[in-house]
Amino acid sequence: SQQGEEDPQALSIQEGENATMNCSYKTSINNLQWYRQNSGRGLVHLILIRSNEREKHSGRLRVTLDTSKKSSSLLITASRAADTASYFCAVSGNTPLVFGKGTRLSVIA
């Protein structure tokens, strides 16, 4: 399966701390994407990293990609209560975008 798998399943941190989520996958990819979902809502695209890129930044977000280990990480720096959400990675190859089961992040004020 090309599905990405996030780790951990749940993460609880204090406001101001950094949050790191990991994603592993099994096949070759064209790109890997991270999304956020607030409870019961649609997903919001955060960042896309291509297979030939190793690191990408967007505001407080930092994504790394290691294609040799077939893994990616999402770092949220200086977390805020508003970052509380589920975060999903999705891998894109020769099949439709497939999502993992997500990491549930709780940021406590």
Add this chain to the structure above:
Amino acid sequence: KAGVTQTPRYLIKTRGQQVTLSCSPISGHRSVSWYQQTPGQGLQFLFEYFSETQRNKGNFPGRFSGRQFSNSRSEMNVSTLELGDSALYLCASSLGQGASGYTFGSGTRLTVV
């Protein structure tokens, strides 16, 4: 620009009925994908359409069908509803097959009683 619009937002149906959900993608996006989200199974891929053609289909029974119109708007239909079809149905539009990020609608919450 307007986002992805899904209608209706909420729906309650009885077992055995059928339902049609609608999705209007972002202007200029020709690819529309549908996902079913449940607490137990997570996000599961249903279909992907591009320029009125179904390019990919997920592992769902034939009761689930869809189509895309010439203006890129898409509909999905579920016939003979079962209790297990209760879920959040999400539509996403994009420029092409996974080459760019997807923009999701807010979803349709379907409850089957």
